Amino acid sequence: MELTAGSRWKSVVCDTEVVIVRPPDAPRILACGGTAMVPVGSDAPAGSLDQALADGTQLGKRYTDEGSVVEVLCTKAGRGTLTLDGERLELKGAKPLPSSD
């Protein structure tokens, strides 16, 4: 899967959609609820949610893996857990951003 910066992906087992904020530098599998995600706008048959990977995603939150290889932003919430090559993605620490707006 081409996890390029700005590309949008959707879960086939729940409503989750994400956008890639920081892309991995090597081919990886981004999955949600146990099944590989597909590009937003593509048709894919619905699968079933792996109940062991059903922590849910939150709208507007960023998720990243332990090694910060990838960072994604959740653009639509859903019931599945995001994983990168099987490793669970965690909520990125909410560090206060120095904004001018």
Add this chain to the structure above:
Amino acid sequence: MDLELLLSMAVSFDDARVAVTGPDGTSLTTGELEAAAAGAATLVREAGATRLAFCDTNGLAFPVALFGAVKARLPLVPLNYRLSDEQLGRIVGDQDLLAVASPELGERLRRLGVERVLESSAFLASARAAAPGDEPTPVDPDEVALLLYTSGTTAAPKAAVLRHRNLAAYVIGTVEFGSAGPEEAALLSVPPYHIAGVMNLLSNLYMGRRVVYLDAFRAEEWLERVREQAVTHAMVVPTMLARIVAALRQGPADAPSLRTLAYGGAKMPAPVIEEALRRFPHVAFTNAYGLTETSSTITVLGPEAHRQALSSDDPEVRARLGSAGLPVPGVEIEIRDEDGERCGPGAGGEIFVRGEQVAGEYLGAAGGGDGWFATRDRGHLDSEGYLFIEGRSDDTIIRGGENIAPAEIEDVLLAHEAVEDCAVVGVEDEEWGQRIAAVVVLVPGATVGAEELRAHARAHLRGSKTPDEVRVVDELPYTDTGKLLRRVVREQLVGTGPSAP
């Protein structure tokens, strides 16, 4: 990531949250904004133009036009109504536009050759009544979202090309989604043709913070609006802040709701920010430096840095009150000398910037390169990476072969208690190439002679940086967005421009 997605996320978060309040007090929720944008897209598609222009002051029609253009998959072209007919005519002349404009500006655009013009309030009403079209395919982030003309203070305006991915990168990189409580409100008084006007709207929408529009700036009206709308955050340009603090010399701020005041768009004179910090002791001040071509802010001087600078013993920390702060996440800053080599701390040169939000592309000129954008601003970094802006490269004075930054002399003159505002420019000189001319506005009631000011400058700077002449004027020429018109200052000095007061 694109602007349509950004709006739909805001709607999913809370479709009943008020997104914008217009100058007349009427509002649109996020849900209403999205519905109106869908209707606007139908109108825009029906008109058959390739770009949507917006030529009016701040109001509800602007966000509807912005997102209507997004949904119609066309670039939005906000137009600076302060440009001359010649400049505006050149901009609209070769474009296939549908324009949304006030009645007067619509008339002007028609005279300049724009055939399809919709009056703003009629556009708004029709957009709200129109049926949405079919959902098109998702936005390609590389599509152009905005064509924004640079301010043209040093050259003819050029259109900066800003794509969805540039604008979205700025928003998601610098603010936290849904982080604003429903009681928050941001007062926006910069016009819609200013990049800060666009980005502030987008950032606030993403945070869930209501935007309150002011369509014409007056200090008293600004203060009234802050109180009446319980504004928590405000964004101004330095000339506005100068007028606000002047108004506060008559009476206290009485703005208990105000939490943050952000400023940018031009250099902030030290006396103005120092007085503002005293008159708004409980407000967090933020300085933002950025360009149209970089989707606005690339460096920020935060509230703690402001207060620390005021109270610190360390001269380097104190000096930071005059800095533009540190790069925002995702942005790299470099200073390069004339040979294009990277400079170390303290060394002045041209400011270069790189990052996903940096578009650095103009209409009619190929973009590309290694991603580094030359800002044409001069500056330096201090030992901890704080950026100091010295001024536009074009404004550098070359006197007797020496490069002199006007800002350095301006800062010294501003430190004199009788000086309220000043501009230092180079004037053609047979002996020196350029000589240094300082034009000053005095504090009301103050008197000071040219020689005293020259002596003051000489006491703080090298002899070669002492102004050769000092002239006192009633006011300096600024744009609506707070940028000093140095070209006009120069013209007035040599007597070829509009006569100085």
